Amino acid sequence: MALISPSRRLRRTPFSQGVEAAGVSAYTVYNHMLLPTVFRSVEEDYHHLKSAVQIWDVACERQIELHGPDAARLMQMLTPRDLAVMAVGQCCYVPMVDERGGMLNDPVAVKLAEDRWWISIADSDLLLWVKGIAHAARLDVMVDEPDVSPLAVQGPRADDLMARVFGDAVRAIRFFRFAHFEFQGRDMVIARSGFSKQGGFEIYVPDHELGMPLWHALMEAGRDLDVRAGCPNGIERVEGGLLSYGNDMTRENTPHEAGLGRFCNTARVTGCIGREALLRMDRDGPTRQIRPIAIDSRALPRCDRPWALMDGTRSVGQITSAAQSPDFGCGVAIGMIAHSHWAAGTAVQVETQAGRFPAVVRDGFWI
Numbered sequence: 001m002a003l004i005s006p007s008r009r010l011r012r013t014p015f016s017q018g019v020e021a022a023g024v025s026a027y028t029v030y031n032h033m034l035l036p037t038v039f040r041s042v043e044e045d046y047h048h049l050k051s052a053v054q055i056w057d058v059a060c061e062r063q064i065e066l067h068g069p070d071a072a073r074l075m076q077m078l079t080p081r082d083l084a085v086m087a088v089g090q091c092c093y094v095p096m097v098d099e100r101g102g103m104l105n106d107p108v109a110v111k112l113a114e115d116r117w118w119i120s121i122a123d124s125d126l127l128l129w130v131k132g133i134a135h136a137a138r139l140d141v142m143v144d145e146p147d148v149s150p151l152a153v154q155g156p157r158a159d160d161l162m163a164r165v166f167g168d169a170v171r172a173i174r175f176f177r178f179a180h181f182e183f184q185g186r187d188m189v190i191a192r193s194g195f196s197k198q199g200g201f202e203i204y205v206p207d208h209e210l211g212m213p214l215w216h217a218l219m220e221a222g223r224d225l226d227v228r229a230g231c232p233n234g235i236e237r238v239e240g241g242l243l244s245y246g247n248d249m250t251r252e253n254t255p256h257e258a259g260l261g262r263f264c265n266t267a268r269v270t271g272c273i274g275r276e277a278l279l280r281m282d283r284d285g286p287t288r289q290i291r292p293i294a295i296d297s298r299a300l301p302r303c304d305r306p307w308a309l310m311d312g313t314r315s316v317g318q319i320t321s322a323a324q325s326p327d328f329g330c331g332v333a334i335g336m337i338a339h340s341h342w343a344a345g346t347a348v349q350v351e352t353q354a355g356r357f358p359a360v361v362r363d364g365f366w367i
């Protein structure tokens, strides 16, 4: 593939300099920003992520800040997940839908204070929707994108590395909780979260100038832990069933189809957008849904377009993410498949640009 021309519209991050020095070999574009996808090779990065610790430039997980008396009310308008039970210091994975119940984003909500929230967004222009809602509903709340850039520390040695830079107190942070720490005299929100199943943290870096000093401090402190620059890994995240908005689900899908029905408390949440549509979906149930699918393959082409899922000549769904797994010795995939074929054990075929492969629906993801 040809190169993509950089320009102001394709934003660099506070860590881009470190990423480049570490020898990044491929990027994708996410929220109009650079997101590394490969350093050495996807396979080598994968084995290293599962055995050591990596520093990830995930600044493209942009924050939408809600601040003001109506922040909590606006937040609950934006998601069918019940936020009444959410405490300050907590993070929540929250589906967001439009008035028809179509997925707009699947961000992580971060409750900083009763009247101050961050929405840590996936790849869609959610800021425009949130500003539009706040304005049209005449809410008393500031909606903005602050200069806050997440840096993830992921892998089995993440706790040890983080303790060296921030102190042993980071070890006490529970999953999807955060606490405040200091780095060079500045406050940083640190959460136990991240887009891998290997464990780790996300540091919300509060301005551009702190980016490279923090990057260097982590790299320095982790030398003997074999710390490396890394990025969300295309094999590991499919093994773990972590969904990618725009790939695995779009505005054409409901949270129920995306398997995110468990994060919707629509009956209880009276003020959320899309409520009527979601209640109908609660009643009827989806006719297609995301499933883990094992492909009988030795190697797979790049899954850069949806692959048809076939039962003979009949199309029964599509694969939206897939990769050959070194650890499981098969192709691992995320697919949207019709009710008639979604039962675990169902045999199907996958139509790729490199030909047809046999596949089987699984009852759970690999990790």
Ligand code: THG
Binding pocket: 061, 092, 093, 106, 107, 108, 120, 121, 122, 123, 150, 176, 193, 194, 195, 202, 241, 242, 243
């Ligand atoms: N971290 C932060 N922001 C993000 C992401 C992130 N924004 C973009 C994108 N990732 C949002 N999508 C996801 C998808 C899955 C998870 C987090 C964000 C995730 N899921 C866990 C799981 O499915 O096992 C836990 C979900 C739960 O139980 O609450 O972590 O990664 N800051």
